[in-house]
Amino acid sequence: MGEVYRTYDSGAGKVTALQGISVELAKGSFTAVMGPSGSGKSTFLHCAAGLDRPSSGEVWLGGTSLSGMSENRLTRLRRERVGFVFQAYNLLSALTVQDNITMPLRLNGTAVDRGWAEQVVFQVGMADRLHHRPAELSGGQQQRVAIARALITRPDLVLADEPTGALDSRAGAQVLSLLRDTVAALGQTVLVVTHDPVAASYAQRVLFLADGRLVDSLDAPTPAAVAERMSRLGER
Ligand SMILES: Nc1ncnc2c1ncn2[C@@H]1O[C@H](COP(=O)(O)OP(=O)(O)OP(=O)(O)O)[C@@H](O)[C@H]1O
Numbered sequence: 521m522g523e524v525y526r527t528y529d530s531g532a533g534k535v536t537a538l539q540g541i542s543v544e545l546a547k548g549s550f551t552a553v554m555g556p557s558g559s560g561k562s563t564f565l566h567c568a569a570g571l572d573r574p575s576s577g578e579v580w581l582g583g584t585s586l587s588g589m590s591e592n593r594l595t596r597l598r599r600e601r602v603g604f605v606f607q608a609y610n611l612l613s614a615l616t617v618q619d620n621i622t623m624p625l626r627l628n629g630t631a632v633d634r635g636w637a638e639q640v641v642f643q644v645g646m647a648d649r650l651h652h653r654p655a656e657l658s659g660g661q662q663q664r665v666a667i668a669r670a671l672i673t674r675p676d677l678v679l680a681d682e683p684t685g686a687l688d689s690r691a692g693a694q695v696l697s698l699l700r701d702t703v704a705a706l707g708q709t710v711l712v713v714t715h716d717p718v719a720a721s722y723a724q725r726v727l728f729l730a731d732g733r734l735v736d737s738l739d740a741p742t743p744a745a746v747a748e749r750m751s752r753l754g755e756r
Pocket residue numbers: 528529530535536537555556557558559560561562563564
């Protein structure tokens with residue numbers, strides 16, 4: 521995205537959530553976004569995913585500019601080219617693991633590519649659970665199903681919003697390793713928003729937001745280095 525500004529008009533006046541963000545996520549890269557509460561992380565994620573429109577500036581997704589797209593085209597682009605992973609998994613409880621994973625293809629009216637589906641299921645380690653329902657799985661397993669669902673359309677970008685927020689540290693580590701493996705093994709581009717320096721350290725690069733600006737970045741991050749940068753931004 522280039523020179524992205526996002527201003528909200530609230531009753532009390534204008535709030536500028538993003539103040540000129542320019543960043544490129546290389547294909548097949550794993551990036552984490554951190555920043556104090558209110559620094560613009562969610563707004564950044566929403567603009568990158570075409571869920572929100574910048575007030576000015578431009579967002580591209582895999583070479584396509586989102587500027588001026590109709591709501592219908594944006595919705596279709598999100599479904600086909602962005603994979604979402606949420607803190608609360610958001611699986612459909614009545615459906616089996618297999619049907620949850622292939623749900624985006626049914627929504628898009630796309631045929632299941634068996635070879636790819638098998639590779640995705642293998643990658644997330646759920647091959648022996650395909651006929652279970654979400655309630656029969658642990659939190660970590662449910663999040664792995666959600667990651668498979670995000671990958672099934674071969675999206676240009678997988679966006680994960682606090683993907684380990686509801687997990688204990690062991691299950692969280694497995695989910696983060698899995699996200700890292702999808703980058704290495706499948707060439708997936710992944711963007712994670714997190715408050716946790718340990719989670720951020722799984723990424724290849726951490727971007728730091730403060731007051732709607734990109735103020736710092738860190739390559740090959742360690743938890744200690746991430747925590748130190750965050751403390752300089754006023755968070756422990
Ligand atoms: N719909 C909205 N209307 C008005 N102001 C908004 C809206 N969404 C966000 N903001 C404001 O924009 C700023 C950035 O918010 P954002 O949610 O992007 O921050 P964040 O870094 O994700 O915060 P947190 O870590 O607390 O989730 C904040 O000042 C927030 O109050």
